């Protein structure tokens with residue numbers, strides 16, 4: 327990822343005009359905040375490919391778009407995500423509103439906001455709802471490949487659904503998205519973390535187990551041992567791995583309702599032909615999950631191999647002051663999908679069909695008219711702007727990626743034709759009547 331400013335570009339600082347006055351030294355260049363990236367025009371087509379594929383899949387499963395604010399009351403995330411989590415303990419961008427002192431937070435994830443909106447607008451009053459959203463999330467993490475401070479998620483939530491069929495549906499949606507994007511080397515891990523009383527019973531066992539391995543716990547684990555021992559299973563701290571491997575498995579001890587739910591999920595996945603691994607250590611980084619948790623992972627992105635994760639959160643609505651509402655959802659990192667696509671040689675283009683070069687005032691007017699008539703038919707057309715010789719305009723035409731150049735000079739104006747030059751295949755240029763330009767140009771479309 328890169329920043330858009332080139333050396334020597336003029337940058338205006340908040341005090342730029344003061345310092346620039348009277349030949350003073352140039353203002354210092356401003357840069358993007360660390361871990362928050364620009365997506366440049368050459369990179370954007372792959373992003374759009376991911377977003378378009380996701381929109382199609384959401385629609386295919388009857389999920390409807392819901393947009394929630396980027397800023398929410400801090401309490402929403404503290405209550406929703408849980409205070410003994412990495413996100414709430416150290417990763418939130420929290421600030422006081424200057425006007426009234428309210429504590430606000432840039433959303434670190436979308437689910438809490440969506441559930442807040444569902445409660446606030448009684449969205450599930452009459453019937454359950456399937457919704458999706460996408461956009462930026464903010465976590466103060468150590469930036470590295472695949473891990474950023476502003477990152478983007480695709481997010482789907484099924485609100486008010488109890489059975490494991492929607493859990494399976496969401497996993498299948500993601501499988502369909504991978505297929506639509508042509509992603510290989512992705513696999514699925516699932517687990518059940520049971521119901522609240524299952525976890526309560528398991529707590530004591532886990533605390534006892536990790537107390538016997540106290541020598542390997544790091545500071546986070548020490549702190550969470552009594553607050554939230556399940557979270558220790560998520561630790562990447564190398565000395566703890568053996569103790570984690572030996573820890574009692576919650577999934578072996580979950581009660582009958584959670585067991586039946588899990589069996590319903592695996593039966594649906596088996597029927598759909600979706601392969602999975604049951605990973606008893608999968609707990610996920612947010613506290614609100616129960617029963618199903620899942621994660622799609624790839625081996626291709628090193629340590630940042632999680633590309634999507636989700637699960638059931640039947641207790642979240644009540645935590646946020648709403649009526650109990652069973653629900654299941656997932657979030658998928660767009661940056662990681664783009665990285666994975668790029669690694670697998672994926673490309674996407676946003677080249678126009680035609681680039682119109684022109685010389686002379688009458689030709690400039692005709693260029694605009696021809697371009698509009700092509701756009702009327704749905705084609706993308708770039709009209710050269712900024713003057714320059716026809717030769718230099720043809721260089722721009724080539725760089726634009728257009729399939730054809732349309733060249734208009736005095737001769738063309740007089741004849742009412744356009745010179746059409748194919749740019750991507752070896753074919754001669756030819757004079758084409760204005761009425762035929764769209765069809766002829768389209769015949770060269772990539």
Ligand code: AMP
Pocket residue numbers: 435465467472473474475476477478479611632633634635636657658659660661662
């Ligand atoms: P989570 O909300 O932590 O379950 O994350 C869901 C998905 O979002 C992950 O599987 C990643 O693909 C992506 N993700 C989470 N955190 C980051 C981050 N800091 N930078 C980039 N992608 C992220």
